[in-house]
Amino acid sequence: MTDTQDPYIALAGVRKAFRIGAETIPIFSGLDLSIPRGDFVAVMGPSGSGKSTLLNMLGGIDSADAGEIRIGRSHLEQMGEGARAAWRAHSMGIVFQFYNLLPMLNAADNIELPLLLKPLTRKERRARVDTVMDLVGLAGRQRQFPSGMSGGQQQRIGIARAIVADPDLILCDEPTGDLDRKSANDILEMLGFLNRELQKTIIMVTHDPEAAAFARRTLHLNKGEFVEGEGR
C-alpha cells in the first residue's frame, strides 16, 4: 500500500523497560526516530543496547510501555495483539540470524508460510513462491530441505519468505551473523537489490561494520539514544 505519510516510520517518546522480579531494566526512556520510505538503515550499538528490542517493537512483536510507533498509517501503540498480528502478516517481513526455518518443510513450503493467511489459491501461492525463489537465486530448489542447504542458501530461503507476501518493510536481525564473508556479502547485495529495485524499506541490526556499509546510513544506538553515522 502506498501512502503520503512522511516519514514512513516515526517513533516519538518511546519508553521501554523489562521487569525481572522486583528489578526494572530501563532500555528506552523517550526514543525518537524518523525513517523515510525506501531507506536502508543499519542499526549498530553495544550488546544489550536494545537493538533487538527496537526491532521487535517495529515488527509489532513487542510493545512499548509508552510513546508512539507509527509505520505508514498504522499506529502500532493503538493496536491490540490481534490487530498487530494482522498488520504483521501484510506489512512486514523478518529475516533472522539463524534463519528460523521449519526443518520438516522443504524450501517452497517454508517460503509459502506467510501466504497461508492470504485469500490465495494454492496455484497462486505456488506461483508467488516460484517468483521469489527465482529472485533470490534458488530456482529449481523447491523440494530441497533446509538441512541439505548451506547457511547462505538457508538465508536466501529466509529472505524469500520475508518478501513473498510483498511487504513494504523488511526487518533484519543480524542477517549475516552466521555466514562466512562471501555468503554474507551475497545476502547483503540481495538486500541492497530489494531496497534499490523493489523500493523495500529495510532496517538491519548488525554488529558488523562491513555489513552496515551496505546500508544507506547507519544509526548507532547508545544509552537509549541514536547517533547518526556515515553510510555509503
Ligand SMILES: Nc1ncnc2c1ncn2[C@@H]1O[C@H](COP(=O)(O)OP(=O)(O)OP(=O)(O)O)[C@@H](O)[C@H]1O
Ligand atoms: N524479554 C526480556 N526480559 C528481560 N530482559 C530482556 C528481555 N529482552 C531483552 N532484555 C534485556 O534488555 C536489554 C536489551 O536487549 P536487546 O536484546 O534488545 O539488546 P541488543 O542490543 O540486541 O543486544 P545484542 O547485541 O547482544 O543482541 C538487555 O539487557 C537484555 O538482557
